[in-house]
Amino acid sequence: xxxxxxxxxxxxxxxxxxxxxxxxxxxxxxxxxxxxxxxxxxxxxxxxxxxxxxxxxxxxxxxxxxxxxxxxxxxxxxxxxxxxxxxxxxxxxxxxxxxxxxxxxxxxxxxxxxxxxxxxxxxxxxxxxxxxxxxxxxxxxxxxxxxxxxxxxxxxxxxxxxxxxxxxxxxxxxxxxxxx
Amino acid sequence: xxxxxxxxxxxxxxxxxxxxxxxxxxxxxxxxxxxxxxxxxxxxxxxxxxxxxxxxxxxxxxxxxxxxxxxxxxxxxxxxxxxxxxxxxxxxxxxxxxxxxxxxxx
Numbered sequence: 001x002x003x004x005x006x007x008x009x010x011x012x013x014x015x016x017x018x019x020x021x022x023x024x025x026x027x028x029x030x031x032x033x034x035x036x037x038x039x040x041x042x043x044x045x046x047x048x049x050x051x052x053x054x055x056x057x058x059x060x061x062x063x064x065x066x067x068x069x070x071x072x073x074x075x076x077x078x079x080x081x082x083x084x085x086x087x088x089x090x091x092x093x094x095x096x097x098x099x100x101x102x103x104x105x106x107x108x109x110x111x112x113x114x115x116x117x118x119x120x121x122x123x124x125x126x127x128x129x130x131x132x133x134x135x136x137x138x139x140x141x142x143x144x145x146x147x148x149x150x151x152x153x154x155x156x157x158x159x160x161x162x163x164x165x166x167x168x169x170x171x172x173x174x175x176x177x178x179x180x
Numbered sequence: 181x182x183x184x185x186x187x188x189x190x191x192x193x194x195x196x197x198x199x200x201x202x203x204x205x206x207x208x209x210x211x212x213x214x215x216x217x218x219x220x221x222x223x224x225x226x227x228x229x230x231x232x233x234x235x236x237x238x239x240x241x242x243x244x245x246x247x248x249x250x251x252x253x254x255x256x257x258x259x260x261x262x263x264x265x266x267x268x269x270x271x272x273x274x275x276x277x278x279x280x281x282x283x284x285x286x
Contacts (some may be wrong), residue, residue: 002182002215003182003183003184006183006187006192010191012185013191013195013225014191014194014195014198017194017195017198017199017218018198019203019213020202020211020214020215021198021199021201021202021206021214021218022200022219023211026210026211026260028209029214029281030214032212032278033217033218036221038217040195040221040224042186043188043191043225043228044224044225044228046183047188047229047232048232049228049230049236049245049248050274051245052224052228052249052252053246055249055252058226059253059256060217060221060252060254060255060256062215063218063256064255064256064259066260067260067263068210068213068214068263071210071263071266073269074267075210075232075266075270076274077266080282086279089204089205092204093201093204093205094239096201096204100197104193105191108249123234124239125240125242131240131242131247132242132245132249134227135246136249138244140246141251147250147254149213150253150254150257151210151253151256151257154257154258154260154261155260156266157261158260160262161261161264161265161268162264162267162268
């Protein structure tokens with residue numbers, strides 16, 4: 001049963017990720033991205049990290065996608081012509097593809113990563129949100145503070161960036177009116 | 181659970197690679213940002229899988245899960261800042277296509 005669920009959610013995740021990259025319309029891409037993130041959240045749940053699955057759905061499939069859709073609708077970018085990628089992009093892609101093939105072969109065919117051990121205990125520590133809270137507020141207290149400060153900085157930065165530039169040209173229309 | 185760690189790693193790698201080529205080959209800035217998110221998501225799947233498959237009662241391996249938690253937080257901040265920059269870019273140049281943003285080329 002668990003195997004069938006894994007294959008189903010893995011297929012959903014990978015197919016949706018592929019459609020995100022291949023969609024002409026950004027709205028379609030954003031909607032496929034919801035499916036990709038929910039599929040990844042289901043994979044987290046299969047790995048018994050239920051808290052992370054909930055956070056993934058809330059933050060990614062909720063907040064991030066809503067932001068994306070809002071910006072897509074705001075900008076109203078409708079035309080996306082088929083563009084041939086440039087020479088540099090194609091060369092970089094080809095090089096990356098070659099490196100990926102070599103890396104995958106090294107990882108799986110030649111056991112470059114060593115044997116993938118399965119040392120699981122019967123219970124998953126990540127299944128309990130209590131373990132997250134305990135670790136976050138004891139060993140990881142400083143990173144939590146830094147992350148909170150980062151969020152504050154990001155919020156202030158976004159407000160400053162998205163502020164319309166101050167119209168110091170407010171005097172110009174008056175001047176134009178006075179000219180004739 | 182007879183699904184091995186390598187199956188999860190293959191899924192994570194595929195998602196990462198798809199996002200990577202999206203970043204390289206797409207010209208729409210919004211899709212490029214989505215590709216970045218897909219790459220982060222692939223890394224998250226690999227981290228959660230590793231920390232699940234190596235968790236023992238003696239060593240619960242919560243580090244990977246907590247790292248994923250921090251990655252999700254930082255990615256949300258990154259998306260907010262990136263989209264604000266894209267909005268300002270669109271106001272300035274009326275386009276979000278990367279091949280039309282070549283102000284410094286001349």
